[in-house]
Amino acid sequence: MNDIEKLDFALRRYDTVLKYLATETQIYWSRSQLFLVANAAMLGFALKDFPGDAQEPTKKLVAQLLGAFTGICLCLLWRKGLRSGKIWMEHWKKALRRWEELAFSDVMLYREPPSHAVESSGVAGQAASLFLIIWSLVAAYLVISILIRLCGCQLR
Numbered sequence: 001m002n003d004i005e006k007l008d009f010a011l012r013r014y015d016t017v018l019k020y021l022a023t024e025t026q027i028y029w030s031r032s033q034l035f036l037v038a039n040a041a042m043l044g045f046a047l048k049d050f051p052g053d054a055q056e057p058t059k060k061l062v063a064q065l066l067g068a069f070t071g072i073c074l075c076l077l078w079r080k081g082l083r084s085g086k087i088w089m090e091h092w093k094k095a096l097r098r099w100e101e102l103a104f105s106d107v108m109l110y111r112e113p114p115s116h117a118v119e120s121s122g123v124a125g126q127a128a129s130l131f132l133i134i135w136s137l138v139a140a141y142l143v144i145s146i147l148i149r150l151c152g153c154q155l156r
Contacts, residue, residue, distance in 0.1 A: 024085065024088045024089050028089060028124075031081050032078070035081070039074055039135075050064075061149070064138075071138070072136060075131050076132070079128045079132070
């Protein structure tokens with residue numbers, strides 16, 4: 001294989017790996033948006049009557065608690081999906097770094113990223129953590145409310 005064939009081969013490989021990375025990135029953000037919308041919608045429904053009337057039936061509080069636990073599970077799944085997506089994106093970036101030198105020699109897109117670049121995947125993780133905290137607070141409030149009610153105490 002001569003130098004031009006090697007360069008062409010490296011460019012084709014780089015292009016293929018770049019397409020895989022683009023697809024993985026699109027899946028990562030689409031998945032994150034799905035979880036964000038689902039959490040926001042569920043939280044909106046959960047908080048529309050929150051904190052609720054002291055005379056509210058205990059059944060309603062238990063139903064709201066189940067909704068909060070569902071929200072917590074949704075956030076945990078979101079974070080797991082983010083971790084998995086990040087692993088795959090890093091996998092393709094590593095492959096790009098390997099082919100970049102052969103394809104472009106002195107151009108360093110992935111081998112030397114800008115030092116001031118903020119990792120965008122951190123934003124999705126922070127959103128998932130924020131929703132997890134909110135759902136946990138809602139669940140804690142509901143558990144305390146149910147326990148107080150079961151003990152026969154009155155909230156005023």
